[in-house]
Amino acid sequence: MPDLKRFNALGLGAVARKVQAGERLSLDEGRALYACPDVTAVGALAHLRRTALHGDRTFYVVNRHINYTNICVNGCAFCAYQREKGQDGGFELSIQDAVDRLLAAPLTPREVHIVGGCHPDLRLAFFVDLLTSVQKALPQATLKCFTAVEIAHFARLEGLSTIEVLQTLKNAGLAMLPGGGAEIFAPEVRRRICPKKSDAVEWLRIHGEAHALGLATNATMLFGHLESIEDRLDHLDQLRRRQDESLRNGGNGFTCFIPLPFQTENNAIKVARPLTGLDELRTIAVSRLMLDNIPHLKAYWVMLTVKQAQAALFFGADDLDGTVVEEKIGHMAGATSRQGLTKAQLEAMIRGLGLTPVERDARFNPIGGQA
């Protein structure tokens, strides 16, 4: 039972009662959570919700990220990773490179996360081949590959519909779409930070299509750049409406929401007031409270730092992502976290938090039947 006296004093008594009852919060209530002067009260409410959903279970995955290229036609203003074709520092992995890297991981990954730039020449046949080869090399791994933005790019290059692209990739082994490319849905902000990228309508449509095809997907939000609090709430609201529809249609919907704090280094966006730790935790907590129909929320330690991710597990998050091993995109933008964590480190860390570690696969099924 929440300490209602505390929440009443902050004007959040009604919100606390709705959280307790599992009822949907309005956008106005989201605004009140952002306006609350005591961020730890918002965190306590989010933790209440997280505990109602997952108890003290805390998920992690043995995973491996592969970034197949940094060559990208989009040139988003926030990106420190992208290179133009022909520019120094650009790279493309061959299929063999990708498979070799995956097999070199210290533990066989359960989840393979493959994303890359929107390369002007890499064709769908390459990606079909990539998925087939990876699945053959790692039959137990779930392939979580290609953001909706890449799917839209493949469709344009091939002259196919995005449904056709998704179906083709699904036939080659694709099981999930990662949540990237969502950034912030607000069109005005998107125009300034990623004008060439799929717009919100396209991003959401592709996720709906993926859900209808039986693929699960994740969703992200990049925050702390030029967007307003109102834009963040709108983003969350659009996601939960998309999720309502996908679930109504019998699809898998979004599995996990991943709030990504904007990293301020090495890119073209000048942020007047960069995020601080408490801003990050508040947005994580508000996300947990607003997204009542998305089961999981990830504290992505690569972007948050490990210590902040640990705190986030008490501010609404239930998942730590995983071992990662090698990460480029966040680190090139100034992320200061280490490159990888071992399974033993993750387990010991979660136990140290007084929580229960659950190793999961990409779709959050416990490995080995732990519950």
Next chain:
Amino acid sequence: MSPKIQTLLDEAAEGRRLTLDEARLLQLEAPLHDLGHAAHRVRLRKHPEPVVTYVVDRNINYSNVCVCACRFCAYYRAPGHDECFVLSFEEIGRKIAETIALGGTQILMQGGHHPDLPLSWYEDMLRFIKANYDIHVHAFSPPEIVHFAKISGLSTAQVINRLKAAGLDSIPGGGAEILVDSVRAKVSPNKCPAGQWLAVMEEAHAQGLRTTATMMFGHEETEEERLEHLFNVRASQDRTGGFTAFIPWTFQPDNTNIVARPLTSPEYLRMLALARLVLDNVDNVQVSWVTMGPKIAQLALYFGGNDFGSTMIEENVVRAAGVSFRLSQGEIDTLVRAAGFEPRQRRMDYRLVEDKK
């Protein structure tokens, strides 16, 4: 949360002193958020004004030569090692001049237990500093005082008296580690025992010097020994009232001879909050951005902390153990404001530096 814990937290938040059994119950069972909120209520009761203070200072480690060989230390070098150093007075003076130029009011000076430097060297250093610079000298943790007593054949009271006469202004709370002898025997067997650490502080208080108290946890101590540490500090403070602040931080295991899992930020926050609740007689609790990073330090301002420590223009010891956060005064101001508090520069005794904006 059980009604019993809720009641205990409410009573502690109102200022009732916790017993050891009650503190243990909170330590083991109080939910993180509730523990933190109770600690924050105590903080707001003791410091109703929405201000977070910090000192602008520099750590000057006058030497890394040390005969203690504590297992948690990545900084020291044994006598005769290639990387041994002792700073010259000139070098110390240069560092102080830089500190003053940056608006600093204080230097924190600590070093190893050098086997050959006589007490007069330290007295000369203090006189040199005081003759040339207007700066508060916060220096020599109790184990150093005990070491000086050993090499000079004087009592610790006499050593404190002589250092004070030479210019020492206050004593930092370092070397406390965990104030339980069974733990000290394992991690720092050559350093002074807990009773002596407390006795030096109480002697300093008796001679009119203020001091801080620290706690380094997360190495080879038990949860119960952490509690014992808090209760030892509380009892000492009851006797003298000389501690200005309590400063807990977590052990950083890299490059040391102790294998330990680095404590998580919520474990740190729990300890900070518990310290605030148990130490009802200590006014100030510092957050540790040096070990926890700026994000968790900011959060810690809602878990009992009311002070951001110091700018640490130079910090060497924690950095040697693998953690290197850096914050400028401007960054500290930004973090504190974003947390909803007004940042204010203070002195060692927590008087505000009034001439600042």
